Each structure stands twice: as structure tokens, then as C-alpha cells.
Amino acid sequence: MWQPLWAHGGLLMLVCFLAFARLASGPWYQTYNPLGASLLDGWPVAWEVEYYLDLIPAFLGDAPPAHGMGLVHTRTFPHLYLTSVIYAWTGSAYWSFVAVDLGMWFLAGVATYHAARRLDAPATTAALAAALVVSSPILISNMWRHDLHAANFSTMPIGLWAALTLVDEVRERVSLAASLGFLLFLLSVGYQYQWVLAPVIGVLLALQPRFRWVERAAIFAGAMLLYVCGETLMRTLLDLSGFGVDRYAEVVQKPVHLALQRFLSVRSLADLQQTLPGVALVIETFHAYHPLVYGVALIGLVFSSWRVRLMALAASAAALFSVTLYPAPWTAMSAFPLIYLGAATTCVATGRAVVRGAQQLVQSLGLHSRLGNAGDRVALAVSAPLAVVLGALPNQDLVGRTEFMLRWFSYYAPGPLF
Numbered sequence: 001m002w003q004p005l006w007a008h009g010g011l012l013m014l015v016c017f018l019a020f021a022r023l024a025s026g027p028w029y030q031t032y033n034p035l036g037a038s039l040l041d042g043w044p045v046a047w048e049v050e051y052y053l054d055l056i057p058a059f060l061g062d063a064p065p066a067h068g069m070g071l072v073h074t075r076t077f078p079h080l081y082l083t084s085v086i087y088a089w090t091g092s093a094y095w096s097f098v099a100v101d102l103g104m105w106f107l108a109g110v111a112t113y114h115a116a117r118r119l120d121a122p123a124t125t126a127a128l129a130a131a132l133v134v135s136s137p138i139l140i141s142n143m144w145r146h147d148l149h150a151a152n153f154s155t156m157p158i159g160l161w162a163a164l165t166l167v168d169e170v171r172e173r174v175s176l177a178a179s180l181g182f183l184l185f186l187l188s189v190g191y192q193y194q195w196v197l198a199p200v201i202g203v204l205l206a207l208q209p210r211f212r213w214v215e216r217a218a219i220f221a222g223a224m225l226l227y228v229c230g231e232t233l234m235r236t237l238l239d240l241s242g243f244g245v246d247r248y249a250e251v252v253q254k255p256v257h258l259a260l261q262r263f264l265s266v267r268s269l270a271d272l273q274q275t276l277p278g279v280a281l282v283i284e285t286f287h288a289y290h291p292l293v294y295g296v297a298l299i300g301l302v303f304s305s306w307r308v309r310l311m312a313l314a315a316s317a318a319a320l321f322s323v324t325l326y327p328a329p330w331t332a333m334s335a336f337p338l339i340y341l342g343a344a345t346t347c348v349a350t351g352r353a354v355v356r357g358a359q360q361l362v363q364s365l366g367l368h369s370r371l372g373n374a375g376d377r378v379a380l381a382v383s384a385p386l387a388v389v390l391g392a393l394p395n396q397d398l399v400g401r402t403e404f405m406l407r408w409f410s411y412y413a414p415g416p417l418f
Contacts, residue, residue, distance in 0.1 A: 007113070007127055008110060011106065011109045011110065011113075011130055011131065011134060012106050014109075014131060014134055014135065015102060015105050015106045015109065015134050016102070018134070018135060018140055018143075018395065018398075019102060019105070019140075019143050019144075021398050022140070022143060022144060022397075022398065023144060025397075025398060038050065040053075040093055040094045040097075040146060041092055041093060041094035041095075042094075043094050044144075045094070045097075045144070045145060045146040045147075046145035046146060046147050048145070048147040049097070049145075049146045049147055051072050051073070051147070052073070052076070052080055052083070052147070052148065053093065054066055054067055055069070055073055055080055055084070056080075056083065056084045056087055056093060059080070059081050059084035059085075060084055060087075060088055064243075065243060068243050069238055069243040074188075074189055074234065074235075074238070075152070075188070075189060075190070075191050075192055076148045076151070076152055076189075076190070076191065077189040077190075078186075078189060078190060079100050079104065079148045079151040079152065079190070080148065082100050083096045083097055083099075083100045083148070084096075086099050086100065094146065097146040097148065098144075098146075100148065100151050101142075101143060101146075101148065101150040101151050102143075102150075103151075104150065104151035104154035104155075105134060105139050105143070105150050105151070105154055106134070107154055107158060108133055108134065108139065108153070108154035108156075108157045108158065109130040109131070109133055109134040109157075110130070111154075111157040111158040111160070111161040111337075112126075112129050112130040112133040112157045112161075112337050112340070112341070113126045113127060113129070113130040114126075114161050115157060115160045115161040115164055115337060115341075116129045116130070116341050116344070118161065118164040118165065118168065119164070119305070119307065119308050119311075119341070120305065121341065121344075121345070122348065124348055124379075124380060124383065125341070125344045125345055125347075125348045126341075126344070128344035128347055128348065128383065128384070128387040129337075129340050129341040129343070129344035129345075131387060131391060132293075132340040132343055132344060132387060132390060132391050133157060133336065133337060133340050135391035135392075135394070135395060136289075136333070136336055136340065136394065137288070137289075137290075137329070137333075137394040137404070137405065137408050138153050138288075138329070138330050138333045138336055139153060139154070140394065140395060141329075141394075141405055141408060141409065142330070149330070152190060152191030153191065153330060155186075155187055155190035155191055155193055156191075156193045156196065156197070156334065156336065156337060157336075157337040159183060159186075159187045159190075159193055159194075159197050160197065160200065160337050160338070162183050163180065163183060163197060163200065163201050163204060164204065166179045166180055166183065167180075167201070167204040167205060167208055171210070173211065173215055173218070173219055174222075176219055176223075177218070177219045177220075177222030177223050177226065178222075178223075178226060180201055180219070180220075180223035181222065181223040181224070181225070181226025181227045181229075181230065182226065182227075182230070183197075183223075184197070184198065184201075184223060184224070184226075184227035185226070185227050185230035185231060185234075188227065188230075188231055189234075193334065194227060195318060195322070196315055196318040196319060196322070196334045196335065197315075198224065198318075199314035199315070199317070199318050200311050200314050200315050201220065201223070202220055202314065203307070203310045203311050203314050204307075204311070205219055205220055207306075207307055207310070281320055281323050281324065281327075281332070282320070284323065284327075284329070284332055284411055285316075285319070285320065285323070285332040285333070287407065287408075287411075288329040288330075288332040288333050288408060288411065289333060289336070289339060290390075290393045290394055290404065292390070292393060293343055293390050293393060293394075294339065296342075296343045296346045296347075296390060297339045297340065297342035297343040297346070298342065299342070299346045300341070300342035300343055300344065300345030300346035300347075300349065301338075301339075301342035301345070303345065303346075303349065304341075304342060304345055308338065308341065308342075311338055312335060312338040312339065312341075312342065315334065315335035315338055316335045316338075316339075318334065318335070319331065319332060319333070319334035319335045320332075322334060327411065327412070328411065328412040329408050329409065329411045329412060330412075332411070343387075343390055344387060346386075347383040347384075347386040347387045347390070348379070348383045350382060350383060350386060351378070351379035351380060351381070351382035351383030351384075351386075352379045352383075354378070354379065354382045355378050355379045355382075358378070394408070
């Protein structure tokens with residue numbers, strides 16, 4: 001019992017350190033993009049926070065939203081509602097956003113750990129994967145911006161853990177389809193990761209031997225149908241409730257509409273080639289994670305189980321296609337829980353290889369190896385520092401080296417600001 005408790009406590013301490021160390025040194029985004037900054041309760045935030053402040057009194061029943069409720073709001077619906085509730089208790093909008101971002105950031109690490117264990121990863125590998133996730137640029141770069149991106153991005157590992165649990169545990173076909181459909185709906189109000197997780201769910205169902213192929217297809221189709229019905233119902237209820245949407249609230253477009261517009265515009269083979277991901281987007285993905293981190297992750301994925309490899313391939317393909325519609329580093333990193341699991345796998349495998357090498361060397365010298373249980377500690381002494389190095393690469397701004405983070409964000413906003 002104490003081991004998981006200490007592990008979760010250590011994860012929480014890592015999240016808090018990475019967050020508050022940046023607050024102490026100055027939020028890098030506001031420092032290096034002053035034109036994109038605003039103030040909330042006297043603290044610097046990204047200007048996009050104004051999208052959400054309008055909804056806080058609406059959720060508390062004080063006033064209707066002045067600009068309606070569009071996709072920019074519904075894709076962060078539960079997080080924005082929770083922020084509003086915390087604001088009612090604290091009276092501080094700034095620290096209410098902080099609480100939600102930090103809490104969801106921590107849960108992303110917890111979900112990564114348990115998802116990795118579901119994928120038969122050893123406890124050490126799962127723990128290192130969780131640590132790499134919480135130290136990843138997709139989360140650290142968006143803390144203190146207060147546009148709930150840290151909370152939104154956290155839903156991918158949480159959704160992955162939920163999908164694995166449902167497919168492994170739910171035996172009845174209709175219940176599984178309904179549960180997966182509801183999960184996809186929840187992801188749609190938690191940053192649209194349903195389109196990345198849907199092919200991953202398809203892989204999980206395809207590899208699930210307890211169902212026939214026709215049953216697997218029916219479960220997947222039923223889940224997608226229920227998701228579409230749920231999203232349509234929510235939009236209809238919002239419209240009937242008087243939450244009309246004006247142009248200001250429609251700053252974010254739906255992925256399906258973007259994809260349809262892109263494919264309907266195809267008139268030639270050259271147009272089709274521009275629609276599909278190219279080498280440049282693959283290179284951008286490498287740099288979004290950091291080339292060394294991504295390279296190490298690919299090595300680990302190659303030696304992972306078929307289930308992990310296919311899931312990572314499906315999520316990465318969805319991420320690459322998403323980048324063609326919305327070029328941003330966090331879009332390129334949509335498969336990040338599985339990628340970091342691959343990186344952790346390489347770290348642990350390296351530690352074990354060092355132990356095996358030491359044992360073989362001792363035996364070749366005619367000596368008796370007395371490593372025993374100490375071998376596990378030696379392997380951890382090798383793998384943990386490797387993971388620390390990988391986790392430190394995107395966090396160099398804490399020691400004044402901002403090159404990686406500036407390059408990371410420049411994929412989304414190139415130009416004089418960066």
C-alpha cells in the first residue's frame with residue numbers, strides 16, 4: 001500500500017516543482033511573448049483567458065454568457081465548470097485556473113502509470129513513463145497561461161487509461177459500446193481527443209479475442225454513433241437554452257469540418273499530396289518531443305508488444321493528420337502517453353542490459369556474481385538517470401536556456417514574437 005502512495009506523492013511533488021519553479025522564475029510565455037499576455041487578478045496570463053472568463057458567472061447563475069457558448073468553450077466544458085465552482089469558493093479566478101490545471105496535470109501522470117500497467121509494463125517502466133509525461137513540453141509549456149490547455153491535454157492519457165480498462169473489463173457488448181461512446185463524448189468536451197483515441201480503440205477491439213470480428217465492428221460503430229448523438233444532443237440543448245453563438249465564440253473550428261473542407265477542396269493528385277502529412281510534419285513532430293526523446297521512444301516502441309506498437313502507430317497517424325489541419329506542437333504530440341511509454345521502456349531496457357553485461361563480465365572472469373536482488377537496484381540506478389536526462393531536455397528554461405521552448409512554440413506562432 002505504501003509503495004503506490006509514495007509513488008503518487010512523488011509524482012505530485014514533481015508536478016508542483018515544475019509548475020512553481022516556473023512561476024518563481026517568471027512565466028516564460030508571457031516574458032517572451034508580451035503582446036500575447038494579459039492580466040488576471042494582477043498576474044500575467046495569456047490573452048486567450050478572456051474566452052473563458054465570460055463563462056464563469058454563467059456557470060454560477062449570475063449572468064448569461066455575453067458571447068454564447070461555442071466550440072472554444074464546449075471543448076473545455078468540465079474544466080471550465082470546475083474552475084467556476086472553485087472560484088465560487090475562493091473568489092480568485094487566477095488561482096481557480098491554477099487548481100484545475102495542476103490537478104489535471106497530476107492526474108495525467110497517474111493515468112499514464114495505470115495505462116502502462118494495463119499494457120503489461122513493469123512498475124518501474126510505468127513510473128518513469130508517468131514522470132516523463134508530467135515533465136513533457138505539452139504540459140509544462142501551457143502552465144500559467146490560464147487557457148486550461150494543461151487541463152485539456154491531460155485528458156489524452158486519462159482517456160487512454162479509461163479505454164484500456166473498458167475494453168479489458170466490460171464483457172457485455174452493448175454495455176461496452178455504450179461505455180466507449182460515452183468516453184468519446186467526454187473527450188469531445190475535454191479537447192477533442194476523441195479523434196485520436198478512436199483509432200486506438202479500434203486497435204484495442206481488433207486485438208480483443210473474446211469477440212468475433214463482426215461483434216468488434218458493431219461495438220466500434222455503436223460507440224461512434226452514440227458519441228455523435230451525444231454531441232448533437234448537447235449542441236441542441238445549448239441552442240434551445242439560449243446560448244447563441246456569435247463570431248467571437250466560434251474562434252475554434254470543428255476537426256470534422258476542417259477535414260471535410262480539406263478533402264472537398266482536392267481537385268488533383270498534387271492537392272491530395274498536400275492534404276496528406278509530409279516529411280516536414282514528421283520532422284516537426286520529432287522536434288516537438290525533442291529529437292533525442294523521440295528517437296529513444298521509437299527504440300522502445302520497436303521492442304514493445306504488438307498491442308503497444310499498433311496503438312502508438314494509430315495514435316501517431318491521427319496526430320500527423322491533425323497537424324495538417326491545425327499546425328501546432330501540441331497537436332503533433334497528441335500520441336504523447338504512448339510515445340513516453342516507449343521512451344521509458346528504452347530507459348529500463350538499458351538498465352537491465354547494463355546489469356546483464358556486468359554479470360556476463362563477472363562470469364567470464366571466473367568469478368561468481370552476487371548481484372541477486374541488487375541487480376534490480378543497479379538497473380534502476382542506470383534507467384532513472386536516463387529518464388531524468390530525457391525529462392530535463394524540455395525543461396532547460398528553468399536554468400535560463402529557453403531555446404527549446406521558444407522553438408517549440410514557434411511552430412504555432414512563427415514570426416517576430418519568437
